[in-house]
Ligand code: PRP
């Protein structure tokens with residue numbers, strides 16, 4: 497009897513594609529690319545990877561075409577906010593792909609809270625999440641659903657405002673847009689369908705998730721130091737990933753600026769550093785921690 501192979505669906509191209517492959521390689525799986533570029537097989541374990549559009553990953557997993565999927569929580573949340581979608585089980589966050597779904601508008605847009613969106617057209621590829629957000633905020637606006645390239649909508653006069661993923665912020669900046677408000681925080685996660693698969697596949701799922709956990713844990717905690725305006729402390733504490741109360745020390749001769757030290761239990765991404773800078777931090781250092789007790 498031939499051994500059943502575990503199928504994992506990953507993003508074909510986009511923010512998560514390379515990092516998904518990196519995690520799988522770091523977990524000790526040797527990848528061989530198929531001739532078509534749309535799949536990889538693992539040389540040293542009965543596993544195949546399928547490279548598909550991220551929006552299709554939940555469907556593949558729900559239908560049992562793939563046993564596991566690596567996908568942004570944003571994609572899962574959009575599906576879950578829609579009508580009659582079978583729920584998927586989130587097994588673990590994967591330690592990469594941090595981003596936020598944000599309302600964004602041209603730089604000159606005067607924003608005074610969600611009410612400012614009232615009566616406007618908002619372009620998005622996340623109509624379900626946007627609809628939920630607008631309902632929660634009690635705002636009546638028109639949702640313009642697009643398939644992609646949402647950032648060009650204001651320039652093409654298709655909408656006044658957009659609701660899109662922001663990771664580094666480069667896409668918004670290149671299009672003269674600025675983020676106004678976060679609708680959802682997201683990162684890459686590992687998902688499976690709720691139903692139990694064959695014993696073989698269940699064992700494979702256990703072993704793959706255990707390896708991923710090991711890789712992510714070893715990416716380890718970091719010691720983060722920076723200078724920051726005292727007034728930015730609440731915002732900075734919020735941005736620091738998995739940190740307990742940071743240590744705040746005065747700087748000689750400065751009343752308005754303090755030194756902030758914190759142990760971050762989660763990976764510190766470039767995105768995090770940029771967010772810290774955006775909040776007013778400077779001289780940011782990220783140091784490895786050798787031992788912790
Ligand atoms: C998202 C989003 C933007 C980009 C933002 O695309 O649609 O195009 O990332 O990133 P930035 O802030 O670093 O510029 P994603 O890779 O998720 O692909 P998709 O939306 O086309 O599926």
Ligand code: ZN
Nearest residue numbers: 510549550551
């Ligand atoms: Zn997508």
